[in-house]
Structure formats: C-alpha cells, structure tokens
Amino acid sequence: MNYEIVNFKKVKVEGEHVRISNNDPNMSFKFNELWQGFYQNHATMDMDTLVYGVYFNFEGDYQNPTSLSYDVLAGVASKNGTVSIQNGQYARFEIIGNPMTAPAILWQEIWKTKLNRACMTDFELYYPNPDIEKTRIEIYIGLTS
Numbered sequence: 001m002n003y004e005i006v007n008f009k010k011v012k013v014e015g016e017h018v019r020i021s022n023n024d025p026n027m028s029f030k031f032n033e034l035w036q037g038f039y040q041n042h043a044t045m046d047m048d049t050l051v052y053g054v055y056f057n058f059e060g061d062y063q064n065p066t067s068l069s070y071d072v073l074a075g076v077a078s079k080n081g082t083v084s085i086q087n088g089q090y091a092r093f094e095i096i097g098n099p100m101t102a103p104a105i106l107w108q109e110i111w112k113t114k115l116n117r118a119c120m121t122d123f124e125l126y127y128p129n130p131d132i133e134k135t136r137i138e139i140y141i142g143l144t145s
Helices: 025-039 102-111
Strands: 005-006 011-021 051-059 069-077 082-084 090-097 121-127 135-143
Touching: 011 025, 011 051, 025 069, 051 082, 069 082, 082 121, 090 102, 102 135
Parallel strands: none
Antiparallel strands: 005 090, 011 069, 011 082, 051 069, 051 121, 090 135, 121 135
C-alpha cells in the first residue's frame, strides 16, 4: 500500500460525534447515522468546504484492530471546534470513490500496513465533488515521532 509521510498542523473541527467500537455488530449503522446526521445539520455547505472525519480517544491495541474503541467526529474546520487534530507526522493514504464505500476499502488496506501509530488522532479528509463517485478521500494516520 502506497502512502506519503506528511507533517500536519493543528486544526480544530466541530460537528457530530459518536463513540464506536470495532467489534460492535452495529458499527456500520453508527457510522451511517453519524454521517447522515452531519449532512442533515450542515446541508448548506458548498463544494469548497472540506469535510473531516476525526478519530480520537483511542482504547485498545492498534495492532489488533477489532479491539479498538474510539470517538469519531464528522465535521468541518472551525476556530471554535471542539476537537483538535494534533500537530505531527501522519501517513497519508488516498482513494477516489464514493464516500459511503471507498473509505472502508482503504481502511482494510491500512490495517494491513505496518505503521508506528501514535493513536492520538487519525482523520479522513473529504474533497467534495459534484460527481460523488469521484470524491477524493485522504486518510491520515498519526505516527509516533
């Protein structure tokens, strides 16, 4: 799996929030509910607004993905944001596709990739596209120094 190491500067994000566990049989439902709620409450966004999916408050062993629990926030950058994406080094992965299915495909590949994860904040970044099937999605995995 190809990825690029990048430095990222702190960004505050606000939006909808949920707690997820990878071994929860309702995990997909919770993700769908989170994103539906976000888009219903932010329906006036324009095509220039970047959308974030921020993962934080990790519990469990990242080397055993099914053991992980974490908070997820679907939102937009805001100086008054309630969650901060931390400064630091990240592995950046990219996929083009439908935001409802492409991230799950990319996450399956990320879990197979050997990384020294920090498990502080990971995030997804969505670049809106009028053709939903051509949405650019980047997933950033926080790395230890």
